[in-house]
Amino acid sequence: MKRIHVAAAVIRGVAGSVLIAKRPLDKHQGGLWEFPGGKVEAGERVEAALARELLEELDIVVTAARPLIQVRHDYPDKHVLLDVWEVTGFTGEPHGVEGQPLMWVAADALVSYRFPDANRPIVAAARLPQHYLVTPDGLAGQRLLDGLCRAMDQGIRLIQLRGPSLSSGDYRLLAEKALALCAGRAQLMLKGPLEWMADFPDAGWHLTAEQLRQYAGHGRPVTSRQWLAASCHDAEELELATRLGVDFVTLSPVQATASHPDATPLGWPRVAELLLGFSQPVYLLGGLGSADVERAVEVGAQGIAAIRSLWPD
DSSP states (O other), X not given: OOXXXXXXXXXXXXXXXXXXXXXXXTSTTTTSEEOSEEEOOTTOOHHHHHHHHHHHHHOOEEEEEEEEEEEEEEOSSOEEEEEEEEEEEEESOOOOTTSOXXXXXXXXXXXXXXXXXXXXXXXXXXXXXXXXXXXXXXOOHHHHXXXXXXXHXXXXXXXXXXXXXXXXXXXXXXXXXXXHHHTTTOEEEEOSOGGGGGGOTTSEEEEOHHHHHHHGGGOOSSOTTSOEEEEEOSHHHHHHHHHHTOSEXXXXXXXXXXXXXXXXXXXXXXXXXXXXXXXXXXXXXXXXXXXGHHHXXXXXXXXXXXXXXXXXX
């Protein structure tokens, strides 16, 4: 079955809100909400198709856009490739030229709307930032908490609390304090036994590669309203992450890193190969910093994850 190539847009408005449209009842997946866009014609560049569709559907002219995510999804009756771009600049006032209902929605509220199954990774990508801070190990509790505050003051909105040298009791106590600090400011991702998840309902959970292999055959262990991520290092682990239904992954190491000196770097060409066809948001990790975000996006990633380069010390 031929795969239909579609250009779609996550259009940003005031305070990061996102514009969504309702599909006509007589179309495939009718009555569900979607991200505006349409088919890419043969020989047409994706950017040109996106600009054309948004002008035809919404009467707006795109002035600033960047790649966000590519999603391949197979319905029983249709195979699609959604080529999704984030539109951050446009002229005109969006309205449903074809009579379709439109709505501006806060990014975190997107999970309250019904989208076609293929749109699930887009909803995640629209909610996620470009930077994922992983906390350094070995810092005293208060020093780490102070650093978290400074990081959030500098705009960090997604944080993994990493503490491999801490005892279980010390990590849980630190997690409680970090969650209180992050409330309303950043999404905190915790690590540890899945049995802990019920005690931290406001936290997301970041699985190790070992946990990913352990749980991949048992279905997603948390509800769709709780973030679930996993650490991946190769094609097999990316496939396991897809089977488990994670919301995003880290892929590492891209380059040599002091925290894992014995690991063999993937390198940028191999990273690009691994991301081709993977349909979830990916943060690249390992020897990267903010200066690498643009290159990460170019190869298909959501952004970068880092310890040292994002820590405010």
